[in-house]
Amino acid sequence: MIKTTDVIKTGSVIYRLVNFIYTNVCDTESDVSVAATNRMLTRDDLSLIPDPLPKPRGSQTSRDVLWTFEDIKMLIGTDLPVFRDESYYVSLRLRDMKTPINVLTGLDYWLDNLMCNVPEVAMCFHIEGIVKQYEIIKTEDIPDLENSKFDPQSVTDIAKNILSFLKNNATKEGHTYWLYKGTNDDVVKLYDLTALCGDERGPSEQNPFTVPLGMLLYRVARNMWTNQTPRKASLMRTLLENCLILLDGTQHPQVCTSASYLLSDLYVPDSSLDDDWSLPGSSSEENSDEESQQDVDNSGDSGTHSVDVKVLSKRGSVSRAKELTRLKPFNETAEERCTEATKFIQMGLSYLRRDLDLGTHKRSSLVEEQAKCNSDEAIPLHYEPIRKNEKNANKNTKTHTADPDTKYEVKVDLDLQMTSVTPDSEVRDRKQDQSWHVLSKGLLFRKAAFTFSALAKQALGSNNLLDLLKFLKLAFSCFGALKVILPHKAEENDALLSSLYGLLGDARLGLLKTGLLPVDWPVIWKTSPPEECAILEMTEKEFETFEFESWFDLPSSKPDILKGCVQCYKMAVQLCNKKNKHVFEPLVKREGNAYNELGVCLMQQAQNALESSDLQEKSLTGMQTTWDQASQALKEGIGVFECIEDKANQALLHCNLGRLMRLIAQTYTNTVQIGNKQEFTPLEREYYNKAINSYKTALQLGNQGFKHLVESVRWELSTTYFNMAALLQDYAPLTSVRQEEVENEVVNLMFQSLKYCGKDNASFASQTMYQFRAATINHRLASLFHNSLRDEHTEQKRKHLRTLSESHYEKALKLYYQMECYNEHLQTQLEYIALLDLCLSGxxxxxxxxxxxxxxxxxxxxxxxxxxxxxxxxxxxxxxxxxxxxxxxxxxxxxxxxxxxxxxxxxxxxxxxxxxxxxxxxxxxxxxxxxxxxxxxxxxxxxxxxxxxxxxxxxxxxxxxxxxxxxxxxxxxxxxxxxxxxxxxx
Known part of the structure; x- marks a missing residue:
C-alpha cells in the first residue's frame, strides 16, 4: 500500500516538468531574454517582427537541465547548489540535526541529484546554525538511509504510469486538461476543461481557456523560432495555425499579425532567394504518415478520466498508446508554398489595418497579463486643479489636526475638473504601438517581396512571361512600400532588389522574343487571386508615386526594350555581392548577353536600312548613329565578360563585332558603287581590317578550349578575307595603287581565305560550303593569273602565270564537278579554254x-x-x-x-x-x-x-x-x- 504522500511527492516530477516547460516557453527578463534578443538582432535580415506580448515573469530556477527519464526527455529547472571541478560533482544540503531525514526529504534529495546527474550529496549537519559535522552520501545510497527508506523502482514506475496515463487521455488538440487528486481520494482524475466548459456555458459565450491557449501556442512557436534550438518547422506551423484558429483577429490583431508573419516566413524562408527552400534544423522525425493518423473517437466522452492510485503503483499497469503523428510536413511545391505565404501576408496586413482602425493596442486586453487591483491602494483618478496660481493654491489649502501630538497637513483642491491629459506611460505605450505597426507592416511587405520574387522565378522556369511580369510588379510594389516605411530595412536587402532587377531583365527580354507586347494590365489583374490584388492595393496607399513604374512601361521599340534590359542587369550587378559567385557570375553573363542582343538588334536594323534605303546622305547619317550604338553595345558586352574571364562569350561578341565591321564596309561599298568613282576606298579597307582583327581575337579566344566556336569563326574570317579580295579584284584602286601591288594583295588575301577555309576539320554539314568557297577562290585566282597573262610580255613570267592559272582552273573544275555545280563548271571550263586559246595565239x-x-x-x-x-x-x-x-x-x-x-x-x-x-x-x-x-x-x-x-x-x-x-x-x-x-x- 503506497502512501498518499508518496504519490504527491512523485507528482513533484510532474510539477517540475510543467514548471520548467514554462521556463522554456517564456523568455526570462534576465540572461535568457538578453541572449535570445541578441540572437534575433544579430540575424542578417533582422526580419522577425517584435513580440507584441509583454514579457512574462521569469523562472525562479537558476539553471535548466535536460533530463532523460526512461524513454522520455524533459527540460528541468533547478536551483540545487552544485559544486564541481574538472571531474567531481557534489550537491550541498544543510540539515538541522534535531530533525532527522524522513522519507519525503530523502525522496526530494534523491530526485534532485538524479535530475542534475550529481553522483553525491554533501550533508552539512548543524544545530541552530552551528555546523557540527559533514557527511558525503552517494546518490544511489539515499533510498537506503535510516528513517527515509523507499523503493526507487516504485517511484519510477508511478511516474512512468502517470505520464503514460496523461499521454493516452490528453489527446484532443486545443483542449485544456487538469490533473487532480484529493487528499483522501483513491483515484487521480484528469478533467478536460474545454469539454466541461462547453457543456456548462452557452454557445454564445467564449471558452475562457481559448485565449490563454492561443497565446501559449504563439509564445511557444515564437520562442522556438527565436532560439533556433532546434528548428522544427512542422511543429511551429501547427502551433501557429492553431493559434490563429483560437484567437479572434479583432480582439488580438497584433498577435495574429505576428503569427501570420511567422507562418509566411515558414512557407517562404529568406533562403528562398538563393533557391534554398530547406528549413534549417527540420528533422526527419517531423515527417508524418497521413495514413497512420487516427482521430480518437470521443463522441461519448464525458470530459473526465481517472485512474486508481493502486494501479499507478504497479509496474507497467498503464502503457502508452501508439504515437499519433499530427504534424503536416512541408511537402508542398515551391509555388504552393508561395501561394500559402501570400494568403498569410494578406491576412497579417488586414489585421494591422483593423488594429489601426480600432485604435491603439491595449495591453490590458491580454488575458494572460491582466492588471490586478490592489485593495490597499486607491484607484488613481486623473484630476488636476483648474487654477494653479499660488494665491488659489494657498486659499484652497486647509490644515487638519487630529491629535495635539500628531500634526499633519492635508491639501484639498476645492475646484477639480477631469482632464484629457494622457499619462506619460500611455503616451509611451502609444508610441511603442505605432513603431510596432510601422515595423510590422514594413516586414510584411518585405516578406511579400520575397514571396513574389520566388513566384516570379517559378513563372520564369515555366516560361509564363505574363505571370512573371505580374509577380515582379507586385514584388517591386512591396519593396517600394518597404522603402517608404522602413528606408534602412530596404537598404539591408540589396540582394533581394538585385534579384528582382535581374528577373525584370529576363522578363523584358522574354516578352520581346515571344512577341507578347504590349501587356494588358487590366486583364492581368482581373484574373489574379484576390490576395494579390489586396496586397497591391495596400502598397499603393503607402506612396504617392510608384518609384519603379517606369520599368514596367514597356516601349514599342525593340532597341529601347533591350536598352532597358541592359539597365536592369546593370542595376542587378551593382547591387549584387561579388563574393557570392554563384549569383554574381550568372548575373554578369546575363548583362553581357543583353549587350550582345542589343548590338545584334541594332546591327539587324542597320542591315534592313541598307537593303531598303537608297543610301542618301540623310539615311547614311542615321545608319552611322546605329553603327556607333551597336559597336558600343558589343564593346561594353566584351568588357563585361572580361570581368569574369568568360572566354567563350568574349569570342562570340568579338565575332559579332567583326560582322558589324563587315556590314559597315559593305555599306560604304554600296555607296561607292552608286557614285561615279567605283574603286575600293580606304574606308572599306579600314573596316575590313577591323573585322579581320576582331575575328582573329575571337579565334584566339576560341582556341583556348572552346572548339565549338572555332569552325564558325574560321568561316567568318575566311569570308572577310574573300570579300575584301573580291572587291579589290573587281574594283581595283588603280588611281592610288599600282596594279601589280593590287594583284599581289588580292593573291595574299585569297590565300588567307583559303587557309581558314579548312574543310578537313569541318563538320560533315559544312563540307559542301567549304568546297564551294575553295572552288570559288581557285576560280578567281585562275582568272587573276589569266588576266595578268594578257598584259605580260616576258616569256618566263608568262609561263609561270600560265602554270599558276592552269593549276587553279584544274582545282576549281574538280571541286565544281564533285559538288555537281554544273553551271559554274561550264563557266570555268570556258574560261580555261579561253586561256588555252590565248596561249595558242602566241x-x-x-x-x-x-x-x-x-x-x-x-x-x-x-x-x-x-x-x-x-x-x-x-x-x-x-x-x-x-x-x-x-x-x-x-x-x-x-x-x-x-x-x-x-x-x-x-x-x-x-x-x-x-x-x-x-x-x-x-x-x-x-x-x-x-x-x-x-x-x-x-x-x-x-x-x-x-x-x-x-x-x-x-x-x-x-x-x-x-x-x-x-x-x-x-x-x-x-x-x-x-x-x-x-x-x-x-
Missing part, C-alpha cells in the same frame, strides 16, 4: 599548236555532263518564272560561247592538220584533216541565234551530239594527247 610551231588545240577540244568534251544538266534544268517545269528567265539567259550565253569555241577549235585543227600534211605527207594527217572537216561542218548545222527557250534547248542538244561525235572519232588521239598534257603539266 605559238608558231604546228606541233605545239596541235597539242594545244587537242587539249582545248578535250576540255570541250569534258563539258558534256554539265551540258546535260543544263538541258535538264531548262526542261524542268517546276521552276518559277524568275528562275526560268535567269537560267535561260545564262544558258543562252554559255551555249553560244561553247558553240563558237567548238567551231573555232575544229576550224583551227583543220588548218593545223593541213599545214602538217603540206610539210610532211602522210595518210594519218590527211585522214584527221578530213575528219575534222566533217566535224566542223557538223558544228555549223544548227545556225539559229535566237534566245528563246526552244532554240536554247535545241542548241544544247545539238552541241551534245557534236561533242559525242568528237569523242567517238578521236577517242584514241584525245587519250594520247591527254597523256601528253599530263606530262606537260607535271
Amino acid at each position: 605559238q608558231t610551231a604546228p606541233r605545239h599548236q596541235l597539242k594545244t588545240l587537242l587539249y582545248m577540244l578535250h576540255s570541250l568534251t569534258d563539258c558534256s555532263e554539265s551540258l546535260k544538266s543544263l538541258t535538264s534544268q531548262l526542261e524542268d517545269s517546276n521552276q518559277t518564272s524568275d528562275q526560268q528567265t535567269s537560267l535561260l539567259k545564262e544558258s543562252h550565253t554559255i551555249s553560244t560561247i561553247m558553240e563558237t569555241k567548238l567551231q573555232h577549235t575544229l576550224l583551227q585543227l583543220v588548218k593545223v592538220y593541213k599545214q602538217i600534211n603540206s610539210r610532211k605527207s602522210g595518210k594519218e594527217a590527211s585522214s584527221k584533216a578530213d575528219d575534222m572537216k566533217k566535224l566542223y561542218a557538223a558544228s555549223l548545222g544548227h545556225g539559229k541565234a535566237d534566245s528563246d527557250s526552244a532554240t536554247v534547248i535545241s542548241r544544247c542538244k545539238f552541241l551534245l551530239t557534236v561533242l559525242t561525235q568528237v569523242t567517238c572519232f578521236y577517242q584514241e588521239v584525245l587519250q594520247k594527247d591527254l597523256e601528253v598534257r599530263h606530262s606537260l603539266m607535271c
Whole structure:
C-alpha cells in the first residue's frame, strides 16, 4: 500500500516538468531574454517582427537541465547548489540535526541529484546554525538511509504510469486538461476543461481557456523560432495555425499579425532567394504518415478520466498508446508554398489595418497579463486643479489636526475638473504601438517581396512571361512600400532588389522574343487571386508615386526594350555581392548577353536600312548613329565578360563585332558603287581590317578550349578575307595603287581565305560550303593569273602565270564537278579554254599548236555532263518564272560561247592538220584533216541565234551530239594527247 504522500511527492516530477516547460516557453527578463534578443538582432535580415506580448515573469530556477527519464526527455529547472571541478560533482544540503531525514526529504534529495546527474550529496549537519559535522552520501545510497527508506523502482514506475496515463487521455488538440487528486481520494482524475466548459456555458459565450491557449501556442512557436534550438518547422506551423484558429483577429490583431508573419516566413524562408527552400534544423522525425493518423473517437466522452492510485503503483499497469503523428510536413511545391505565404501576408496586413482602425493596442486586453487591483491602494483618478496660481493654491489649502501630538497637513483642491491629459506611460505605450505597426507592416511587405520574387522565378522556369511580369510588379510594389516605411530595412536587402532587377531583365527580354507586347494590365489583374490584388492595393496607399513604374512601361521599340534590359542587369550587378559567385557570375553573363542582343538588334536594323534605303546622305547619317550604338553595345558586352574571364562569350561578341565591321564596309561599298568613282576606298579597307582583327581575337579566344566556336569563326574570317579580295579584284584602286601591288594583295588575301577555309576539320554539314568557297577562290585566282597573262610580255613570267592559272582552273573544275555545280563548271571550263586559246595565239610551231588545240577540244568534251544538266534544268517545269528567265539567259550565253569555241577549235585543227600534211605527207594527217572537216561542218548545222527557250534547248542538244561525235572519232588521239598534257603539266 503506497502512501498518499508518496504519490504527491512523485507528482513533484510532474510539477517540475510543467514548471520548467514554462521556463522554456517564456523568455526570462534576465540572461535568457538578453541572449535570445541578441540572437534575433544579430540575424542578417533582422526580419522577425517584435513580440507584441509583454514579457512574462521569469523562472525562479537558476539553471535548466535536460533530463532523460526512461524513454522520455524533459527540460528541468533547478536551483540545487552544485559544486564541481574538472571531474567531481557534489550537491550541498544543510540539515538541522534535531530533525532527522524522513522519507519525503530523502525522496526530494534523491530526485534532485538524479535530475542534475550529481553522483553525491554533501550533508552539512548543524544545530541552530552551528555546523557540527559533514557527511558525503552517494546518490544511489539515499533510498537506503535510516528513517527515509523507499523503493526507487516504485517511484519510477508511478511516474512512468502517470505520464503514460496523461499521454493516452490528453489527446484532443486545443483542449485544456487538469490533473487532480484529493487528499483522501483513491483515484487521480484528469478533467478536460474545454469539454466541461462547453457543456456548462452557452454557445454564445467564449471558452475562457481559448485565449490563454492561443497565446501559449504563439509564445511557444515564437520562442522556438527565436532560439533556433532546434528548428522544427512542422511543429511551429501547427502551433501557429492553431493559434490563429483560437484567437479572434479583432480582439488580438497584433498577435495574429505576428503569427501570420511567422507562418509566411515558414512557407517562404529568406533562403528562398538563393533557391534554398530547406528549413534549417527540420528533422526527419517531423515527417508524418497521413495514413497512420487516427482521430480518437470521443463522441461519448464525458470530459473526465481517472485512474486508481493502486494501479499507478504497479509496474507497467498503464502503457502508452501508439504515437499519433499530427504534424503536416512541408511537402508542398515551391509555388504552393508561395501561394500559402501570400494568403498569410494578406491576412497579417488586414489585421494591422483593423488594429489601426480600432485604435491603439491595449495591453490590458491580454488575458494572460491582466492588471490586478490592489485593495490597499486607491484607484488613481486623473484630476488636476483648474487654477494653479499660488494665491488659489494657498486659499484652497486647509490644515487638519487630529491629535495635539500628531500634526499633519492635508491639501484639498476645492475646484477639480477631469482632464484629457494622457499619462506619460500611455503616451509611451502609444508610441511603442505605432513603431510596432510601422515595423510590422514594413516586414510584411518585405516578406511579400520575397514571396513574389520566388513566384516570379517559378513563372520564369515555366516560361509564363505574363505571370512573371505580374509577380515582379507586385514584388517591386512591396519593396517600394518597404522603402517608404522602413528606408534602412530596404537598404539591408540589396540582394533581394538585385534579384528582382535581374528577373525584370529576363522578363523584358522574354516578352520581346515571344512577341507578347504590349501587356494588358487590366486583364492581368482581373484574373489574379484576390490576395494579390489586396496586397497591391495596400502598397499603393503607402506612396504617392510608384518609384519603379517606369520599368514596367514597356516601349514599342525593340532597341529601347533591350536598352532597358541592359539597365536592369546593370542595376542587378551593382547591387549584387561579388563574393557570392554563384549569383554574381550568372548575373554578369546575363548583362553581357543583353549587350550582345542589343548590338545584334541594332546591327539587324542597320542591315534592313541598307537593303531598303537608297543610301542618301540623310539615311547614311542615321545608319552611322546605329553603327556607333551597336559597336558600343558589343564593346561594353566584351568588357563585361572580361570581368569574369568568360572566354567563350568574349569570342562570340568579338565575332559579332567583326560582322558589324563587315556590314559597315559593305555599306560604304554600296555607296561607292552608286557614285561615279567605283574603286575600293580606304574606308572599306579600314573596316575590313577591323573585322579581320576582331575575328582573329575571337579565334584566339576560341582556341583556348572552346572548339565549338572555332569552325564558325574560321568561316567568318575566311569570308572577310574573300570579300575584301573580291572587291579589290573587281574594283581595283588603280588611281592610288599600282596594279601589280593590287594583284599581289588580292593573291595574299585569297590565300588567307583559303587557309581558314579548312574543310578537313569541318563538320560533315559544312563540307559542301567549304568546297564551294575553295572552288570559288581557285576560280578567281585562275582568272587573276589569266588576266595578268594578257598584259605580260616576258616569256618566263608568262609561263609561270600560265602554270599558276592552269593549276587553279584544274582545282576549281574538280571541286565544281564533285559538288555537281554544273553551271559554274561550264563557266570555268570556258574560261580555261579561253586561256588555252590565248596561249595558242602566241605559238608558231604546228606541233605545239596541235597539242594545244587537242587539249582545248578535250576540255570541250569534258563539258558534256554539265551540258546535260543544263538541258535538264531548262526542261524542268517546276521552276518559277524568275528562275526560268535567269537560267535561260545564262544558258543562252554559255551555249553560244561553247558553240563558237567548238567551231573555232575544229576550224583551227583543220588548218593545223593541213599545214602538217603540206610539210610532211602522210595518210594519218590527211585522214584527221578530213575528219575534222566533217566535224566542223557538223558544228555549223544548227545556225539559229535566237534566245528563246526552244532554240536554247535545241542548241544544247545539238552541241551534245557534236561533242559525242568528237569523242567517238578521236577517242584514241584525245587519250594520247591527254597523256601528253599530263606530262606537260607535271
